[in-house]
Amino acid sequence: MSAGVFPSEWWSRTAIVVEPGGDSLTFGELEAKSNQAAHFFREQGLRTGDTVALVLENRLELLVLAFGAQRSGLYYAAVNTHLTPAEAGYIIGDCGAKLVISSDQCRELVSVAGHEVRKFSVDDSSLPDGWESLRLDDFPGVPIEDQAEGDFLLYSSGTTGRPKGIERKLVGGEFGSYPDLPGRWLSGLLGLVPGDVYLSPAPLYHAAPLAWSMGALRHGATVVVMRSFDAAHALELIELYKVTHSQWVPTMFVRMLKLPPEVRDKFDLSSHRTAVHAAAACPVEVKRSMIDWWGPILFEFYSSTEGVGATSIFSEEWLQKPGSVGKPLLGEPVILDDAGAPMAVGEIGTIWFAGGVDFQYHGDADKTSAAHDGDGRATVGDMGWVDEDGYLFLADRRSDLIISGGVNIYPREIEDVLIAHDAVLDVAVVGVEDAEMGHRVVAYVQPVTADDDPTELIAGLSDLCTQELARFKQPKEFRIVTELPRTPTGKLRKHLLADR
CATH class of the missing domain: 3.30.300.30 (ANL, C-terminal domain)
Structure with a gap:
């Protein structure tokens, strides 16, 4: 029989909690339910390399289904639930989903464009025509025989136009062969161990919240998922669950810093060992204020959904190089001008990486080609510079x-x-x-x-x-x-x- 994802010695511990509300699953339940999801996908005819679309708010079922797809060798497209039905329908059609799974809250977004697809709901309420109830309890809770690693197929934010589907080549190996870079960084760089607690305050349909939450679970940490971000509630959850690791974006820092002092100082944050942040450039004074408040526990990484490369920097380094996003963590950055020639130290140009993750834009050969050059490098169009010590600094997107x-x-x-x-x-x-x-x-x-x-x-x-x-x-x-x-x-x- 194929191996499980989570060791049996973890099964009695809490794996996921969703707040507010406190809905939760143990690792044993997550193992069984993700296996049931894998059997469901096979029963629906999905095979390695096929795609399922998940149109769900932050809830337990999203992570259950993501792990079910991951262990079935599928691509899973987690769709932004803040889109219009037309925008969501574009993604569902563009990714070629064989089936869609949604909820009462998000079902109206499922306006499929381009092809017919079976639609399932995780909620048991009265369903409109064309929808079926997802009943995972009808399936076995043990691994499928042809278990294989899948991957997410996520779409860019569409901040400059139509979202782009970012597709990475499937590993295709047995379960456990997935690179899981966030999980490796959490355990290897940031000291996460089984029993730690990871707070995820952002929507799981985005790359970092989904990948890092799944990576934390693979390494035995409890993941506390916020249904939506609220500054004071996030601080309350750190105290309530004794959170050890967390991940943020700069706007969340700003909102927490703008809380009244009596609210900011109300909660015990002493369990908090590492606060990861990414997704957007953090203003220098905002980050300095966070370090003054939380101590030197901030870890910043710069990357993209495409995975062209990554850099990182710890608080102590950052205080010596304020504004930097660090040194290489994945791949090697180089700054080029518009003609593809290297820029001098300190000069702003386009950031390219060599040695990152291989990817393509789903169904768009022209965009894929434009993001790569003839020397094995790739870019997402960000601009920046490298200083004399090899630290990378961001300027802006070229489009901005x-x-x-x-x-x-x-x-x-x-x-x-x-x-x-x-x-x-x-x-x-x-x-x-x-x-x-x-x-x-x-x-x-x-x-x-x-x-x-x-x-x-x-x-x-x-x-x-x-x-x-x-x-x-x-x-x-x-x-x-x-x-x-x-x-x-x-x-x-x-x-x-x-x-x-």
Whole structure:
């Protein structure tokens, strides 16, 4: 019989908890239910290399089904539940899913484009025509005979247009042969051991939350999943479950730092040994404030869903190199100009990696080709530079670069200045077309409270920029908004701002 995922000595311990609500599974239950899911997939005719689409909010069944697909040699596409039905339908059709699994909360998103597909619901409520109930208890709780490693097939955030499906070649080996880089980093670099507790506050349909949660489970840690992020509740969960490891995005740091002092200081965070953060560049003053609060437990990694490469940096190093995303963890970065020639130390260019994970954009040979060069390197279009000690720093995405009067302006530099203002909860800087300059710099600002006088706030922000930024970088206009169009993992959809 094929091997199990989780050793029997773990089976009595809690594997997953979902909060609020406290829904939970032990490792034994996760082993059995993921086996039942694997048998279900085989009964539905899915074989190694086929795809299942999971359109689910953060809940126990998402991880059960992900492990069931993983041990069946399948691709599993976890679909962003904040999309419109048309956007979700595009992904379901584009990935070629043989079946879709959803819930009462997310079922309306399943508007399949391009082909017919069987649809199952994890909830037992009355179902509309065309839907069937998923009844895993009808299947055996032991491994399938042809168990093999699968992989996720996730789609980029679509911050610059249609999402791109990122497909990696299946390992195809027996269960246990999966590279599981996040799990290896957690155990090898960050000291995670069986019995530790990992907090995942972000949506599991994104690459890092899903991969790192599954990696933590493979290494015997309990994973506490938040249904949605709330700053005070996250701190409460660290105390309640004695969380040892966690993963965040910078906007979560900002929201926790903006909590009233009496709330921030209310909870016992002494169990917390490692706070991982990624997904977006972290403003220097935000990260410095987090280290001052939590201590030097922050671990930052820079990578992408594509896995072209990765760098990382611990707090102690970062304090010596503020703003850096570290040195290579996977692959080797090189900075190239538009002609493909290497840039000098300290000069900004496109970040390419050699020696990362092999990938392709699903069904898009042109995009795949554009992301690779003839020397075995790949890029996702981020821009940055490397200093004299080999530390990588990020500038911006090429698509976010503002060219005003022929001068390159990097929005992140301006955003990092503005977010430090006490009255600012969130900020985005974009270039707006300008007849004279080509583009002018515009800052969209979300205040901490709606009660702030916008005239007074804008005056204060203008003064701050005058003190901290060269004249050509200073925003020519400030626009006060109630909320910015961020994905739940903190990525800005800046293309939605230009038309506001």
